[in-house]
Amino acid sequence: MCLGIPGKVTHIEHDPLGMMMGKVSFGGIAREVCLAYVPDVQVGEYVIVHAGFALNKVDEQEAMEVFDLLRQMGEMSETGELCGT
Amino acid sequence: MRYIDEYRREADAQKFVQAIHQRVTRPWAMMEICGGQTHTLIKFGLDQLLPPSLTLIHGPGCPVCVTPLELIDKALLIARRPEVLFTSFGDMLRVPGSTTDLLSIKAQGGDVRMVYSPLDAVKLAQKHPDRQVVFFAVGFETTAPTTAMALWQAQHLGLTNFSVLCSHVLVPPAMEALLSAPETTIQGFLAAGHVCAVMGYHEYEPVAETYRVPIVVTGFEPLDLLQGIAMTVEALEAGRWGVENQYRRAVCREGNLPAQQTMQQVFEVCDRQWRGIGLIPRSGYRLRAAFAHFDAEWRFDLGGVTAQESPICIAGDILRGAKKPHQCRAFGTRCTPEHPLGAPMVSSEGACAAYHNYGR
Ligand code: SF4
Numbered sequence: 001m002c003l004g005i006p007g008k009v010t011h012i013e014h015d016p017l018g019m020m021m022g023k024v025s026f027g028g029i030a031r032e033v034c035l036a037y038v039p040d041v042q043v044g045e046y047v048i049v050h051a052g053f054a055l056n057k058v059d060e061q062e063a064m065e066v067f068d069l070l071r072q073m074g075e076m077s078e079t080g081e082l083c084g085t
Numbered sequence: 086m087r088y089i090d091e092y093r094r095e096a097d098a099q100k101f102v103q104a105i106h107q108r109v110t111r112p113w114a115m116m117e118i119c120g121g122q123t124h125t126l127i128k129f130g131l132d133q134l135l136p137p138s139l140t141l142i143h144g145p146g147c148p149v150c151v152t153p154l155e156l157i158d159k160a161l162l163i164a165r166r167p168e169v170l171f172t173s174f175g176d177m178l179r180v181p182g183s184t185t186d187l188l189s190i191k192a193q194g195g196d197v198r199m200v201y202s203p204l205d206a207v208k209l210a211q212k213h214p215d216r217q218v219v220f221f222a223v224g225f226e227t228t229a230p231t232t233a234m235a236l237w238q239a240q241h242l243g244l245t246n247f248s249v250l251c252s253h254v255l256v257p258p259a260m261e262a263l264l265s266a267p268e269t270t271i272q273g274f275l276a277a278g279h280v281c282a283v284m285g286y287h288e289y290e291p292v293a294e295t296y297r298v299p300i301v302v303t304g305f306e307p308l309d310l311l312q313g314i315a316m317t318v319e320a321l322e323a324g325r326w327g328v329e330n331q332y333r334r335a336v337c338r339e340g341n342l343p344a345q346q347t348m349q350q351v352f353e354v355c356d357r358q359w360r361g362i363g364l365i366p367r368s369g370y371r372l373r374a375a376f377a378h379f380d381a382e383w384r385f386d387l388g389g390v391t392a393q394e395s396p397i398c399i400a401g402d403i404l405r406g407a408k409k410p411h412q413c414r415a416f417g418t419r420c421t422p423e424h425p426l427g428a429p430m431v432s433s434e435g436a437c438a439a440y441h442n443y444g445r
Binding site: 004005006008017019026027034036037038039046048050051052053055056057058059060062063065066067069070073074 | 086087088089091092097100101104174201202203204205224227228230231234238241242279282283305308312333334335336341343344347
């Protein structure tokens with residue numbers, strides 16, 4: 001139940017109650033998802049989906065940071081100076 | 086898949102594993118709150134890559150596992166009624182109550198259906214105006230906003246045949262309950278990333294301060310968990326406490342404000358029983374007065390439910406992190422995922438199921 005997974009927003013619309021709904025693709029499999037909690041989301045952005053709701057957007061820049069860190073750790077380990085985080 | 090595959094690369098994982106090995110100088114014990122995280126740890130064998138002096142205590146973050154037996158028995162009573170169309174998430178259907186489970190009621194002709202989202206239950210209520218549609222709302226702060234929106238919709242649609250059996254629970258009070266237990270061995274926490282995606286992490290700051298523990302908001306992929314563990318180890322070794330955020334790509338300090346607003350409109354905080362742990366003050370949600378007519382406990386007469394826990398199952402010890410699944414004498418013998426005696430063997434997030442499925 002807590003296994004929210006990231007997917008890409010491919011379509012946005014409003015239902016008869018005015019609620020923001022949309023289609024989210026998970027590696028090619030599309031699902032209908034409520035987007036009411038991410039009102040500023042745009043088509044093409046990634047969201048974390050949980051029980052049919054997008055709970056938040058995935059921040060692309062923040063997502064890259066761990067790989068920058070790993071790269072730094074990699075470089076340091078080559079010089080034998082790996083020192084944790 | 087994007088944001089999944091790149092967080093599972095072995096070479097990258099090894100860098101964090103190495104960093105953890107190099108930093109650890111003495112035994113530490115930390116708890117991952119969320120059952121989803123327990124699953125990732127066991128499924129990918131991350132627990133076996135860590136230094137033996139590092140203990141991972143599996144926490145109570147399995148919604149199905151902490152739902153009180155009494156409430157499951159109430160669900161069974163409601164689901165048996167001929168006018169009821171009973172809905173819940175898949176895991177909930179297999180959890181044994183005192184005498185039976187929801188799937189067995191379905192097999193006996195009861196109208197029990199699995200839904201993917203609470204909004205599906207609202208749709209069923211619209212489609213079947215002659216039936217009473219009930220949604221069994223379990224889960225933490227990740228599913229509470231989804232139930233809240235379903236109730237908001239039901240209110241706006243003026244539905245009179247929709248109700249919710251509410252069992253929503255909140256993580257921070259449970260962490261405090263675990264930390265203040267005299268026998269606690271927990272020195273740090275990996276906080277559940279998706280709970281924090283909704284609620285933010287400011288609520289954890291006073292907990293970290295009071296109990297002087299590091300709390301690291303952590304995601305669900307192998308790299309996330311290893312980085313979260315590395316950050317917790319770093320804080321412990323440095324003698325630091327406070328809240329840090331590993332899962333920045335999905336979590337900010339304030340959390341998701343529109344979701345919090347909807348929850349506030351619909352729910353109010355109440356005391357809740359946690360299966361295996363007991364009563365935790367202010368640890369759950371109930372429906373506010375304006376939504377009370379959607380409360381299934383109010384709509385149906387449920388008097389006289391008395392629950393009987395299995396005498397063999399040690400789920401309480403498992404959920405408090407006091408024992409590991411293989412220390413239960415029924416584990417893998419009388420209790421298996423096919424014939425579960427207790428909830429931690431049913432749920433995909435339960436520790437017993439994780440240990441069983443991945444051969445621990
Ligand atoms: S193995 Fe089964 S009986 Fe034992 S604690 Fe886990 S769920 Fe309960």
